[in-house]
Amino acid sequence: MKSIAVVISSNEPEKAWNAFRFSNLALGKKDEVKVFLMNSGVECLKDVGKFEVKKLSEQFEQNGGKLMACGTCIKNRHMGDVCEISNMETFYGLVMGSDKTVYF
Numbered sequence: 001m002k003s004i005a006v007v008i009s010s011n012e013p014e015k016a017w018n019a020f021r022f023s024n025l026a027l028g029k030k031d032e033v034k035v036f037l038m039n040s041g042v043e044c045l046k047d048v049g050k051f052e053v054k055k056l057s058e059q060f061e062q063n064g065g066k067l068m069a070c071g072t073c074i075k076n077r078h079m080g081d082v083c084e085i086s087n088m089e090t091f092y093g094l095v096m097g098s099d100k101t102v103y104f
Helices: 013-028 039-043 053-062 071-076 090-096
Strands: 003-008 030-035 066-072 082-085 100-104
Touching: 003 013, 003 090, 013 030, 013 053, 030 053, 030 090, 039 066, 039 071, 053 066, 066 071, 066 090, 090 100
Parallel strands: 003 030, 003 100, 030 066, 066 082
Antiparallel strands: none
């Protein structure tokens, strides 16, 4: 079992869609996966056209994945909580504690 950190830093629906497709695949292979949303990526949790990001993110969490967002990025956009709010200290620990880090 590997520990994988997935960082989504874009609100582009196709990038977020592929990030969650990858994350769900890794969970299916019994890896531990944590997704961290930062920058405009905190805006990505919505279904847009054929890119069902919200649906995939919900499947990700239901299957044991952990989803977190940068609290500062959320505040800068005057958004409400979209998932568990986190910070740079947690992000640092996530990256340092993971076997692999993947950026989207």
